[in-house]
Amino acid sequence: MSDVVLSTHNLTKRFGALVATDDVSIDLRAGEVHAIIGPNGAGKSTLIQQICGGLKPDAGRVELVGRDVSSLTTQARAKAGLGRTFQISQLCMEDTVLENVLLGAIGAGGSPWRFWRGALGLTDMRERAQAALHRVGLADAADIRCANLSHGQRRQLEVAVALTLNPRAFVMDEPMAGLGADGSKQLTALLDGLRAEAPILLVEHDMDAVFALADRISVLVYGKVIATGTADDIRASDVVREAYLGTEA
Amino acid sequence: MINERMINALVLAGLLALPLYALAVDEPFTITLVTRAVILALAAVGLNIVLGFGGMVSFGHAVFFGIGGYAMGILAYHAQTYSTLDLGLFTTEGTKLMPVIWLVAMAVSGLVALIIGLLSLRTSGVYFIMITLAFGQMFFYFAISWAEYGGEDGVSIYVRNSFPGLNTLVPIQFFAICFVILCLVLFLKERLRASPFGLALNAARQSATRAETVGLNPMRLRLVAFVISGMITGLAGALFADLNRFVSPSMFSWQLSGELIVLIIIGGAGRLMGPVIGACVFVALEHFLGGLTDFWHVYLGLILLGIVLFGRGGIIGMLTRTEGAHV
Ligand SMILES: Nc1ncnc2c1ncn2[C@@H]1O[C@H](COP(=O)(O)OP(=O)(O)OP(=O)(O)O)[C@@H](O)[C@H]1O
Ligand SMILES: [Mg+2]
Numbered sequence: 001m002s003d004v005v006l007s008t009h010n011l012t013k014r015f016g017a018l019v020a021t022d023d024v025s026i027d028l029r030a031g032e033v034h035a036i037i038g039p040n041g042a043g044k045s046t047l048i049q050q051i052c053g054g055l056k057p058d059a060g061r062v063e064l065v066g067r068d069v070s071s072l073t074t075q076a077r078a079k080a081g082l083g084r085t086f087q088i089s090q091l092c093m094e095d096t097v098l099e100n101v102l103l104g105a106i107g108a109g110g111s112p113w114r115f116w117r118g119a120l121g122l123t124d125m126r127e128r129a130q131a132a133l134h135r136v137g138l139a140d141a142a143d144i145r146c147a148n149l150s151h152g153q154r155r156q157l158e159v160a161v162a163l164t165l166n167p168r169a170f171v172m173d174e175p176m177a178g179l180g181a182d183g184s185k186q187l188t189a190l191l192d193g194l195r196a197e198a199p200i201l202l203v204e205h206d207m208d209a210v211f212a213l214a215d216r217i218s219v220l221v222y223g224k225v226i227a228t229g230t231a232d233d234i235r236a237s238d239v240v241r242e243a244y245l246g247t248e249a
Numbered sequence: 250m251i252n253e254r255m256i257n258a259l260v261l262a263g264l265l266a267l268p269l270y271a272l273a274v275d276e277p278f279t280i281t282l283v284t285r286a287v288i289l290a291l292a293a294v295g296l297n298i299v300l301g302f303g304g305m306v307s308f309g310h311a312v313f314f315g316i317g318g319y320a321m322g323i324l325a326y327h328a329q330t331y332s333t334l335d336l337g338l339f340t341t342e343g344t345k346l347m348p349v350i351w352l353v354a355m356a357v358s359g360l361v362a363l364i365i366g367l368l369s370l371r372t373s374g375v376y377f378i379m380i381t382l383a384f385g386q387m388f389f390y391f392a393i394s395w396a397e398y399g400g401e402d403g404v405s406i407y408v409r410n411s412f413p414g415l416n417t418l419v420p421i422q423f424f425a426i427c428f429v430i431l432c433l434v435l436f437l438k439e440r441l442r443a444s445p446f447g448l449a450l451n452a453a454r455q456s457a458t459r460a461e462t463v464g465l466n467p468m469r470l471r472l473v474a475f476v477i478s479g480m481i482t483g484l485a486g487a488l489f490a491d492l493n494r495f496v497s498p499s500m501f502s503w504q505l506s507g508e509l510i511v512l513i514i515i516g517g518a519g520r521l522m523g524p525v526i527g528a529c530v531f532v533a534l535e536h537f538l539g540g541l542t543d544f545w546h547v548y549l550g551l552i553l554l555g556i557v558l559f560g561r562g563g564i565i566g567m568l569t570r571t572e573g574a575h576v
Contacts, residue, residue: 054458078464090462092455094574095448103452107463112449112470115441119448165463 003030005199006169011050011060020046022223028169033200035210038220044203045087048173052084053077065168083167085158087174091146098142100157101129104164132163136190152183167198176206188212251568257522272421280420286532287427288489293512293524294434295481301519303474304454304576308506309381312388313358313479315501317486320354322404322496329407347412350487358483359476366475370468385503392498403497410491427488434481439521450474511553517563519574526564
């Protein structure tokens with residue numbers, strides 16, 4: 001594909017005898033939401049970890065806008081344009097909401113090697129951070145300490161931090177996890193708008209969100225991609241229904 | 250609720266008022282006591298950058314305190330004996346000038362912190378504590394066997410080193426030097442905390458994964474913090490040796506490393522004035538209880554226990570009812 005932004009090639013990862021990622025080759029194209037679904041323990045998070053640099057695959061490689069990033073560290077991949085969110089929120093709980101997004105802006109845009117000027121006084125960084133908060137609907141919560149946020153707000157903040165990186169591709173691990181119906185709906189609308197900026201590789205259990213958002217869906221079972229296609233393809237697939245949808249729904 | 254700024258201002262005002270009062274009623278010993286607290290506070294402020302901001306429990310910060318002490322001891326020793334110090338690349342006659350001694354103390358401490366940091370920061374938790382402790386012990390035993398500079402007995406200085414325009418032998422003048430340095434470093438520490446570097450360092454403590462995910466390198470942030478921290482504690486060591494006109498291997502002791510940690514936890518980890526309050530409590534206990542019983546450390550232990558059990562924000566945290574940095 002000409003407009004592939006992010007891709008994995010024959011990615012394989014074993015934990016002892018368990019093959020958590022089994023020869024996975026998927027790609028993410030400009031402008032799309034590519035959802036990855038699969039039962040618990042299918043290896044979705046493990047796959048995301050290898051894409052983002054937290055886990056080293058046993059075989060295979062990862063490419064980001066045509067560049068092999070397999071040997072890069074997590075921070076180098078972030079700089080190269082991966083905007084990641086976590087299944088379990090990774091936020092600075094002692095800091096305010098604004099400080100959390102500011103961190104993203106500083107990490108991506110500027111440098112942390114400034115010791116004198118106040119971080120909150122860096123106008124460009126601050127504007128970038130506030131714009132991200134605005135996007136996810138947290139503008140009013142800027143001064144609240146992250147520890148005091150509701151679960152739903154933390155999920156929104158995760159997305160906001162990824163936004164400050166101006167990434168080439170978003171990689172999101174269950175952003176809807178633990179959200180109520182309303183929260184899911186809001187976040188779905190937000191992600192729908194995001195794909196124009198950068199495509200989204202979306203791991204998600206919430207099937208309403210997946211079917212509403214995904215241009216393509218890949219189904220992961222026991223570390224293997226058993227099917228890739230449009231929402232309709234996947235819904236119609238016998239293999240998938242047998243392996244996954246039937247047991248879930 | 251009491252505001253943290255109020256506490257900070259009160260503590261600084263008290264640290265200034267007590268020696269002035271002592272001066273008025275002619276009690277030079279009290280001035281020396283407060284000077285001791287100020288210098289210990291400075292040493293702990295250095296450690297707090299690593300411990301409170303960075304979340305690294307360094308059990309070897311006495312290394313820098315001792316290096317500062319020996320920088321003072323060695324330079325002054327050569328100056329007072331008119332002997333030459335041969336450093337291979339160049340020779341020097343030593344110096345009695347405080348500003349020069351301070352610069353040397355900070356430069357050497359910073360360099361050693363860079364090396365120790367590079368070797369130890371790959372580890373964390375108990376391993377990091379053990380490695381830093383091991384470095385402390387290495388320096389301790391090296392100093393003991395360093396016969397040229399007194400071995401176990403250390404080095405004594407006949408007269409306190411000099412500062413242009415001041416008479417450092419007058420207790421209140423030496424106090425003033427130490428107090429001004431503490432205030433300056435506290436100011437720098439506050440700038441640092443609020444800077445992009447401080448934000449990133451604090452984030453790396455709370456979640457290294459978060460820091461990496463936004464493109465930051467936690468290791469490098471910690472290393473720079475470790476160097477800055479070592480330089481400050483080194484400067485405190487030089488002042489401490491000058492206060493006592495004496496330096497010995499005990500400045501490298503693990504007990505001292507431990508006491509610095511205790512000071513911070515008592516005062517409040519990560520807080521601007523946490524180490525200062527901790528140092529005041531420590532010196533006060535040492536003075537008042539140390540005269541009554543050899544076991545005054547027991548009381549220090551009880552205070553520490555109370556703070557660890559009933560609130561992790563230290564004394565400042567209890568007064569302001571807020572939590573401190575989790576390390
Ligand atoms: N570090 C590890 N060591 C050993 N086994 C692991 C490790 N990480 C994950 N696994 C195993 O690999 C498999 C895949 O786990 P993973 O977390 O990727 O699943 P997942 O698809 O994200 O599941 P969920 O939907 O519950 O988030 C599981 O069986 C898990 O127990
Ligand atoms: Mg998972």
